[in-house]
Amino acid sequence: MSKKLSGFPEFLPSERIVEQQVLDHLRRTFELHGFANIETRAVEPLDVLLRKGEIDKEVYAVKRLAAADDEPAELALHYDLTVPFARYVLENAGKLDFPFRRWQIQKVWRGERPQQGRFREFTQADIDIVARDVLPFHFDVEVARVMAEALAGLPIPTATLQISNRKILEGFYLGLGITDPVAVMQVVDKLDKVPAERIHELLVEQGLDASQADRVLALAEIVTTDTSFVGRVEALGVEHELLAEGVAELAQVVDGASGVDGVVVTADLRIARGLDYYTGTVFETRLEGWEHLGSICSGGRYDELAKDRRSTYPGVGISLGVSRLLVPLALSASRSVPSAVLVAVDDEDSRADSTAIAQQLRARGIPTEVAAKADRFGKQIQYAEKRGIPYVWFPPTSVKDIRSGDQVEASPDTWSPPTSDLTPTILPKEQLS
Amino acid sequence: MSKKLSGFPEFLPSERIVEQQVLDHLRRTFELHGFANIETRAVEPLDVLLRKGEIDKEVYAVKRLAAADDEPAELALHYDLTVPFARYVLENAGKLDFPFRRWQIQKVWRGERPQQGRFREFTQADIDIVARDVLPFHFDVEVARVMAEALAGLPIPTATLQISNRKILEGFYLGLGITDPVAVMQVVDKLDKVPAERIHELLVEQGLDASQADRVLALAEIVTTDTSFVGRVEALGVEHELLAEGVAELAQVVDGASGVDGVVVTADLRIARGLDYYTGTVFETRLEGWEHLGSICSGGRYDELAKDRRSTYPGVGISLGVSRLLVPLALSASRSVPSAVLVAVDDEDSRADSTAIAQQLRARGIPTEVAAKADRFGKQIQYAEKRGIPYVWFPPTSVKDIRSGDQVEASPDTWSPPTSDLTPTILPKEQLS
Structure with a gap:
């Protein structure tokens, strides 16, 4: 598989x-x-593709498995977007x-x-x-x-x-x-x-x-x-x-x-x-x-x-x-997820509080996820680090830039990351750890 | 065809x-x-799809035309995104x-x-x-x-x-x-x-x-x-x-x-x-x-x-x-093109001036096209109307809302349409003419 x-x-x-x-x-x-x-649809009639192209035997024919074995394929996957576009225009x-x-x-x-x-x-x-x-x-x-x-x-x-x-x-x-x-x-x-x-x-x-x-x-x-x-x-x-x-x-x-x-x-x-x-x-x-x-x-x-x-x-x-x-x-993204913020979870009983903070941030366009598990904070920071998430929010009102270690008091109704941290940045692969 | x-x-x-x-x-x-x-790729091994699904004969088999006639198809188009995702995870x-x-x-x-x-x-x-x-x-x-x-x-x-x-x-x-x-x-x-x-x-x-x-x-x-x-x-x-x-x-x-x-x-x-x-x-x-x-x-x-x-x-x-x-x-868009503005063309010799105005508007994020032909202005307005483009710019410094007929003097370096006109609006089909 x-x-x-x-x-x-x-x-x-x-x-x-x-x-x-x-x-x-x-x-x-x-x-x-x-x-x-x-x-346009992925398939075109096979005869159209063969008539138009010079690539003949490179075409992928498509046939329902339910069709009889000796029934010839009538459809094929398009090999460009020009032939389908011409058909669409007509x-x-x-x-x-x-x-x-x-x-x-x-x-x-x-x-x-x-x-x-x-x-x-x-x-x-x-x-x-x-x-x-x-x-x-x-x-x-x-x-x-x-x-x-x-x-x-x-x-x-x-x-x-x-x-x-x-x-x-x-x-x-x-x-x-x-x-x-x-x-x-x-x-x-x-x-x-x-x-x-x-x-x-x-x-x-x-x-x-x-x-x-x-x-x-x-x-x-x-x-x-x-x-x-x-x-x-x-x-x-x-x-x-x-x-x-x-x-x-x-x-x-x-x-x-x-x-x-x-x-x-x-x-x-x-x-x-x-x-x-x-x-x-x-x-x-x-x-x-x-x-x-x-x-x-x-x-x-x-x-x-x-x-x-x-x-x-x-x-x-x-x-x-x-x-x-x-x-x-040779490029990759500064993080593997859209999240700019990870909201930490104190213990599973207070997960709803962390979720509420995340919703406040999302409502202002800040991609945010909540920690998967109420681990000790060190492990939660590691979770963010592995994914390249730049900020960890500690409920109720503390947010840490885990790259610099700077931590500030903030409200989820007003705090925003700098625009450059809002979406992943594209970087040469060697600059990424 | x-x-x-x-x-x-x-x-x-x-x-x-x-x-x-x-x-x-x-x-x-x-x-x-x-x-x-x-x-994930559009195709999966046919045997995986047949093993996982209950939809059997509804699968589309895919085979290179260059493959021999009696060669069985090994690939098929995916019928959902769950089976490919499970394979991707592994x-x-x-x-x-x-x-x-x-x-x-x-x-x-x-x-x-x-x-x-x-x-x-x-x-x-x-x-x-x-x-x-x-x-x-x-x-x-x-x-x-x-x-x-x-x-x-x-x-x-x-x-x-x-x-x-x-x-x-x-x-x-x-x-x-x-x-x-x-x-x-x-x-x-x-x-x-x-x-x-x-x-x-x-x-x-x-x-x-x-x-x-x-x-x-x-x-x-x-x-x-x-x-x-x-x-x-x-x-x-x-x-x-x-x-x-x-x-x-x-x-x-x-x-x-x-x-x-x-x-x-x-x-x-x-x-x-x-x-x-x-x-x-x-x-x-x-x-x-x-x-x-x-x-x-x-x-x-x-x-x-x-x-x-x-x-x-x-x-x-x-x-x-x-x-x-x-x-x-039963919805459609208020226009059939992204363009918020059509820049009119006086005559073919001054097309470059119209293009320059369009570039100034685009540089500020306003989707703009230039008239296809230096027709009389009535026909150029019709061109915009047919596509639902709300504004026509008459070089050098005049812009008309063709819905209201309002025309104002403006500079392509500062004028912007209201945000609601920047992208097409979704409307019930009966509200569209």
């Missing part, structure tokens, strides 16, 4: 507090920007106000081989903006900005938001006279795993001449932390209407997302997200020192996120891998 | 706000009482501080036939306190109290917390000379579905004489809103040590949980929870006018929540069916 399942991480209470604070911060950021929340199109801006934080499941930063059950945090028929471009800038602010408030290594635009790549390739730009994009997309020389060979195998392949690689080398990429693209001497449009769009997104403390924004023309259906802006994100985790936050613009008989629904969004993001965090 | 799945409810954004506020209130209540949060026993008090809010899945208040995917909110070897009785009082406070703060019909104690039933039956009290308990447990005369017949079929059966039914008729049940039990003239212990315990729980506004607490000796492994206190909860939904919140004391080679872990807890609780709520 106590077999741990590889790829299904579970946190201890103090680690969960770190995750909770991360999730609270994300929600707060998304809601400050007016994004509405939804949740199902509720008549009741949603477009453009519809939503955030969604839920678990998703993929039957991949577990490794560092890659789980079978993990949490994603998505923001998307979807419209009916036309989605103005400024929303690309907005989702980039919101996610940059979301990342900026987290206790993580420096994040680099790498932004590109499919129109630049496609327009550049077309301007070079390449006839199958998507195939070239999929080759270029391998640049972080395959050396440039080998990519060059692969491009030539695709029918490009050496000079075309040179310039394809030269474009992919452009990485700037501002809009200076514009001049560098122009210097490559390729012209195409789509290229010009993509360059102008990317300059706006880079400008709009920049200036958030702690987040580096780059125009990075390596980023192609070759296998996805993006049609303009594309995003990836890497953490300094943790590049081997891959992108922790990716997305982009789909001109056709969803479609029904009457309408097309373009969308732009970014998906943050919360579970992956937590991997580098 | 847009086929709705029966039993897998999904909310519109404004309905989700109601659910979010319910969940926020539950979390706040549990944390004020010092309960720590955990989440797995982490060395790292937890006992008594361990935890709250857990997650989805669970059961392949039951969907009907009102009965879903295939639904949310449960559980609190439990678990100890190693010995769990003092006062924790029974505490979980009842915490759940009463949690229910009291919700916009629901009057909830009646029905409390009983297995020791009363068992002791009373033993005192009557009945040899198989558990079998009798399981018959009595059917009292809400089967008429008393029929129960009497069933008891006689079990070997009770008519006078024993009469007294078993007389005990089950006792329902009091205070500790007056004690006298009524005594009047039945049965004596047994276990009965006396149970009566004393129940009196304490009823006393301790009473006095919370909006929640009726009863000693209700019908409540037996015959099929569960409870050993003392048992809880059920019904909503006035919605009794047909069944219990929305149930639980009790297990002397053996979990067990390993060295220790036994007794526990006491209650599980609240959040999804079922939401059924009677």
Whole structure:
């Protein structure tokens, strides 16, 4: 019964507090920007998931045990939040106000081989903006900005938001006279795993001449932390209407997302997200020192996120891998419980008095628990210490900061701990005893 | 693709706000009482779920699509939060501080036939306190109290917390000379579905004489809103040590949980929870006018929540069916988005000015969005109206309450809406236009 399942991480209470604070911060950021929340069911029809994804055999099928053995599974656990969101938009199109801006934080499941930063059950945090028929471009800038602010408030290594635009790549390739730009994009997309020389060979195998392949690689080398990429693209001497449009769009997104403390924004023309259906802006994100985790936050613009008989629904969004993001965090909470105060119990007959004091503190928003047992006070202080609870209240009117040993007379109707003690603090693990 | 799945409810954004506020209130209540949060993975080994539960064929098996067809499923979706919690306690026993008090809010899945208040995917909110070897009785009082406070703060019909104690039933039956009290308990447990005369017949079929059966039914008729049940039990003239212990315990729980506004607490000796492994206190909860939904919140004391080679872990807890609780709520939110303010856009060239105003408002905690399009102002006001956003800001320094039409000059660095407009308000659906 106590077999741990590889790829299904579970946190201890103090680690969960770190995750909770991360999730609270994300929600707060998304809601400050007016994004509405939804949740979708965990399962989708299996055929929909297989039609949409490229991850095929990694899907978890779900079937009632009561179903006949030879009855094929019709449902599966969702492997992302984008496919369910597209389905939700179509199902509720008549009741949603477009453009519809939503955030969604839920678990998703993929039957991949577990490794560092890659789980079978993990949490994603998505923001998307979807419209009916036309989605103005400024929303690309907005989702980039919101996610940059979301990342900026987290206790993580420096994040680099790498932004590109499919129109630049496609327009550049077309301007070079390449006839199958998507195939070239999929080759270029391998640049972080395959050396440039080998990519060059692969491009030539695709029918490009050496000079075309040179310039394809030269474009992919452009990485700037501002809009200076514009001049560098122009210097490559390729012209195409789509290229010009993509360059102008990317300059706006880079400008709009920049200036958030702690987040580096780059125009990075390596980023192609070759296998996805993006049609303009594309995003990836890497953490300094943790590049081997891959992108922790990716997305982009789909001109056709969803479609029904009457309408097309373009969308732009970014998906943050919360579970992956937590991997580098050697952090824990200053306590394993929410309680700021433990009310001691003199003897079991006076437990009601201690409970009454606890209720007075709670009524003023101070998380409080009552000692489990009327032990000698030394043991009750130990109980608090083990859990990291900073204050012990001795009925009727004495409260002790057990870190400093300071003890003061106080009334449960007026005393409050300093704000910094009201909720657990997040600290590097080595700072915790 | 847009086929709705029966039993897998999904909310519109404004309905989700109601659910979010319910969940926020539950979390706040549990944390004020010092309960720590955990989440467990969605899947458990199938054999564990089948061994523990009585719901057998209602379990959803989970299997990687990549697994061979004839490979049996080894995992299944959890159908409650108690079995996963017991497993978590054993797995982490060395790292937890006992008594361990935890709250857990997650989805669970059961392949039951969907009907009102009965879903295939639904949310449960559980609190439990678990100890190693010995769990003092006062924790029974505490979980009842915490759940009463949690229910009291919700916009629901009057909830009646029905409390009983297995020791009363068992002791009373033993005192009557009945040899198989558990079998009798399981018959009595059917009292809400089967008429008393029929129960009497069933008891006689079990070997009770008519006078024993009469007294078993007389005990089950006792329902009091205070500790007056004690006298009524005594009047039945049965004596047994276990009965006396149970009566004393129940009196304490009823006393301790009473006095919370909006929640009726009863000693209700019908409540037996015959099929569960409870050993003392048992809880059920019904909503006035919605009794047909069944219990929305149930639980009790297990002397053996979990067990390993060295220790036994007794526990006491209650599980609240959040999804079922939401059924009677003909409520919605005053708006479908978090935004309190929409900043209008004069023309696309000045969008950056509007965005800057929005950022100033957000920096002071005011959820704000910027108009999607530089339409004429009438259309932008309509955009806000449709979503229920109460204020429209006209750059640079004019803000209009679109409900009253009042417009004032203001600075985005100092203006705030009244607190009541900062977050969406929950209202009966008929009050919303």
